[in-house]
Amino acid sequence: MSISVVTSDSPPQPLSLPALVDALSLRDLTDPTQGPHALQLLVSAAAAALGERWDADVRVLRSRPVVAVEDNYDRLGYQRDAVARDVRYTRYVSDTAMLRSHTSAGVPPALRALAAGPAPGGDVLLVLPGICHRRDSIDRLHTGTPHQLDLWLLRRGGRRLDHDDLHALVTTLVAAVLPGTHWRWTATSHPYTSGGREVEAIHDGHPVEIAECGLAAPDVLRAAGLSPSTWSGLALGMGLDRVLMLRKGIPDIRLLRSADPRVAAQLLDLTPYQPVSGLPPARRDLSVAVPAGSDAELLGDRVREALGPDADLVEEVAVLSTTPYADLPDAARDRLGIRPGQENVLLRLVLRPVDRTLTSEEANVLRDRVYTALHSGE
Structure with missing residues (x-):
């Protein structure tokens, strides 16, 4: 059995039912209900540091990885002909649903809920961790099922959040998850931000991309029912696997899911990783x-x-x-x-x-x- 996929620019492609079941069965290492893991400590550290910095109402939001295509793409500002929509990059489940390619897919529903609820008394920090599904190469640093963390800081009224706040957000975040690490950012663009930046940690003298960020795009806020004349926001998405590998000195991303007790026991905290063996390839x-x-x-x-x-x-x-x-x-x-x-x-x-x-x-x-x-x- 297969599930047909239709996109505006690509012929139908099947996502087999076994492949879908396997994807939905894969453990989300950021979810405490599925067992403890060091990735959860990074999520908690990030949420606590940013929540304290802005005295924000911290809202941790979790969901299953099947999301609406509109939330993954359209409501985040992706154009209909965006390359990312191609079936080579996207795991479609049906014409209208897919396995999320980034945790940003949870942002439009979260913004809609914020718009429908009572007006917040202060800043709101949306924390959206989870597993994603995408095409990727095979090597020690990449996986087709990465864990990501979206952090969106929203403000209603008052002084508008700006790039100085964005710099403070990145500074606070890096200090919380990679203490003592120098970082830099460069200008880039994303459909769901304005004034976008790519954030790199400096590790052993080399830059390593860890996050992308920017000011929340007015069109994304407006589409969720939040007037850009009243609301402002900061948006950041971070690769949790890469950050944990830098934090603990883990050389191979596959180790994050290792069942070897010598390895698994070391993935319950943020202390440096101790290699268990040097097996020949x-x-x-x-x-x-x-x-x-x-x-x-x-x-x-x-x-x-x-x-x-x-x-x-x-x-x-x-x-x-x-x-x-x-x-x-x-x-x-x-x-x-x-x-x-x-x-x-x-x-x-x-x-x-x-x-x-x-x-x-x-x-x-x-x-x-x-x-x-x-x-x-x-």
């Missing part, structure tokens, strides 16, 4: 024919889908080289069974479970499964 190179334009993110998604739970055994899928059909010699075209409109991609598959060493036979089986899933040649 198994590397396999694959030469495959794929549709032209297939990038590491798209290939990573196909590997995750093909391997299912075994995808956690993959440390990285790296694109070593890409050769268009026209640049291949005839012998290579025949060997690959490649066709016009395709390209030859040389991939390096790095296999390394976090708790054991794979046998050569196990690695070869995984390599063959990945090859079957990716190779589109005849």
Whole structure:
């Protein structure tokens, strides 16, 4: 059984029922009802610090990851032809519902509830943590199911919130979740903010993106029933997984879900992570024919889908080289069974479970499964 997906610019695409069930069954590490995890400590620290800084009414809002497409895109200012809406990037459940691609999808309902309720006596801090679903490459820092945290500070009347307040918000937040860390920001743009900024933490002398922020866009407020002439706001979205890895010194994002008790026990607090072992990787190179334009993110998604739970055994899928059909010699075209409109991609598959060493036979089986899933040649 599959569920048809229709978007304005893309042909129908199926999201299989098993894939949907798997997505909904995945534990949200930010949710205390699903068990304790260090990510929850980051959420609490952020909410407490910002709530105290502005003496705000802190409202922590949680929801299931299936959301209305309108809340994920339209009511946040995304244009109808935005690339993000493409089925390659979005996990559609139906014509009108999807697995949220960011926790910002919870903001429009939260703003509507704020508009429908009694006028607040002071500032309101909306805290929206949760798991998201998106296309992403496979490596030590990326996952297709990241945890995010949206923080929106809203004010009715009085002095309007401005970029000085936004700077204070980021300063307070970084001090709370990454104590002692230097940071910088650069100008960027988002559909749901004005005067957008990208925030990077400086780690070992290198910038690492941790958040995006800006002033709440007037159109987003207006669409929720909050008059921009009366209301102002600050909007920030943060990647919780990345922040926790920086805070504890965790080298591999897969460790955040590890069932190894030596690892899991260390994910209940914010103390530095102590490596449990240095297991050797198994590397396999694959030469495959794929549709032209297939990038590491798209290939990573196909590997995750093909391997299912075994995808956690993959440390990285790296694109070593890409050769268009026209640049291949005839012998290579025949060997690959490649066709016009395709390209030859040389991939390096790095296999390394976090708790054991794979046998050569196990690695070869995984390599063959990945090859079957990716190779589109005849």
